[in-house]
Amino acid sequence: MVKVTVCGAAGGIGQPLSLLLKQSPLISHLSLFDIVNTPGVAADLSHINSASKVTGHVGNEQMEDALKDATIVVIPAGVPRKPGMTRDDLFKINAGIIRDLAVGVAKYAPKAFVLVISNPVNSTVPIVSEVFKKHGVYDAKKIFGVTTLDIVRASTFVSELINADPAQLKVPVVGGHSGVTILPLLSQVEGTNKLTQEQVEQVTNRIQFGGDEVVKAKAGTGSATLSMAFAGARFTLAVLDAINGKSGVVECTYVNLEADAEGAKAIKQVVGDDVAYFSAQVQLGKEGVAKINAIGSLSDFEKKLFEAALPELKGNIVKGASFITDAK
Ligand code: NAD
Ligand code: LMR
Numbered sequence: 001m002v003k004v005t006v007c008g009a010a011g012g013i014g015q016p017l018s019l020l021l022k023q024s025p026l027i028s029h030l031s032l033f034d035i036v037n038t039p040g041v042a043a044d045l046s047h048i049n050s051a052s053k054v055t056g057h058v059g060n061e062q063m064e065d066a067l068k069d070a071t072i073v074v075i076p077a078g079v080p081r082k083p084g085m086t087r088d089d090l091f092k093i094n095a096g097i098i099r100d101l102a103v104g105v106a107k108y109a110p111k112a113f114v115l116v117i118s119n120p121v122n123s124t125v126p127i128v129s130e131v132f133k134k135h136g137v138y139d140a141k142k143i144f145g146v147t148t149l150d151i152v153r154a155s156t157f158v159s160e161l162i163n164a165d166p167a168q169l170k171v172p173v174v175g176g177h178s179g180v181t182i183l184p185l186l187s188q189v190e191g192t193n194k195l196t197q198e199q200v201e202q203v204t205n206r207i208q209f210g211g212d213e214v215v216k217a218k219a220g221t222g223s224a225t226l227s228m229a230f231a232g233a234r235f236t237l238a239v240l241d242a243i244n245g246k247s248g249v250v251e252c253t254y255v256n257l258e259a260d261a262e263g264a265k266a267i268k269q270v271v272g273d274d275v276a277y278f279s280a281q282v283q284l285g286k287e288g289v290a291k292i293n294a295i296g297s298l299s300d301f302e303k304k305l306f307e308a309a310l311p312e313l314k315g316n317i318v319k320g321a322s323f324i325t326d327a328k
Contacts, residue, residue: 001028002240005070005109007101008077009056010037012222013117016229017076017236018045018054026240027052033066034077035059060104067108071243074146074236075101076117080223081215087120087178088316095323098124102131110137113239113288114144117232121145121177122313123320125254125277130324141288144239145254147177147279148231149224153210154184157203162191173207173252174279174295176316181309182208187299200301242284254279255289263292270295271310277317 004021008014009032021030022045030045030052032038042056057066067073078094081087098118105114110132118124125145132138154171158164175183184207186192186200195203206213214224235251242249256277257264267278281293298306 003029005031010034012225013076020233063104070109074115078118102128106135122316126320140256140259148235176313181313249284259289260292266294
C-alpha cells in the first residue's frame, strides 16, 4: 500500500498531476498538500471511482498529516516563469519554498522518494539534498529531479522529423533542466542519421528551449502545466513500478552522482570530477537509483553542447547547495 503526497497540489501542475495519479491502482492514498485550496481539489478527486483514498491538507500545521508515512513525495510547489525570465530567476522565491518543504519531508517522511519538479531543478535538487544531510536522513538514491518533460518533448519533436511513433521513440536527454544545460543525444537515436546538420541543430535548440515556447504562448499566465503533469505522472508511475519490483525500469532523471559510485565514474570521465549532479539514464529499483548508465557515444556537435552546458550547470548546483550550507 503506497501513500503518495503531492506538495503544491492545488497548482497548475499539481491538479492535473493529481488527477493522473488518482487513476493508478498502485496508489492507496493520494495526499494533497498546498498552502491553498486542497480541500476542494481533494473533494473533487475523491469522487473518482478508483481505489485510492484522497485527502487534502492546507498550510504548515497540516504538513505532518500530509507527509507522514508517504512512500513518494512529488513537489511541484512554487512560482512558474513569465516571458523574459530564466528558470534561475525563480530561485529567489522557490529556493525558500523548497527548503521549507524539504525540512517537512526530512522530519515526517524521511524515507520517502522525493521527486522535485519545482524550478530551477538544477538548484532545487541540491537544496533538498543539503536539507536531508542536515537532518541526518540523506539517501542520494531517493532524491530525483524530474526532467521527464525534456524526454517527452524530445520524443515528440524528433518523431515528427523522422516519421516515428512518438509514444515509442526514446531520445536520451541528459545534463540539467534549463536551456543550454539540457543535452539531447540525437546521435544515439536510430533514424536520426537521415537528418541534416541544420535539422539536428534546430530540433536540439527546440528541445532545449521547449519550456520558453510554452511560456511565450501562455503570455504571462504561466509555464507548461499539462505536459508537465503528464511527464510527472510518467516518472512517478515509473518509480512506483520499480518499488513494486518491476525490472528494467529506466528513466532519465537528475540525481546526485553519489547515488551510484560505479556509474558516477563513467559519467565523470566525460563531465569532470566537479559535476556533482547530472541527469542521466537511471535504472530504478526498490531502493531508488539502482544504476546510473554511462552517457554513451557523442557526436562532435554534442561534445560542443556539453562544453557550453557544464559551467552553467556547475554554477546552478553550487548556488542551490550553498543556499543551505551557508545559511546562518
Ligand atoms: P502554480 O503557481 O500554478 O502552482 C504552484 C502551487 O504551489 C500553487 O498552488 C501554490 O499555492 C503552491 N505553493 C506555493 N508555496 C507552497 C508551499 N510552501 N507549500 C506548498 N505549496 C506551495 O505553478 P505551476 O505552473 O504548477 O509550476 C510549479 C513549479 O513547477 C514552478 O516552479 C515551475 O517552474 C515548475 N515546472 C517544472 C517543470 C519541470 O520540467 N521540472 C515543468 C513545468 C513547471
Ligand atoms: C519547462 O521546461 O516547461 C519548465 O521547466 C517550465 C519552464 O519554466 O519552462
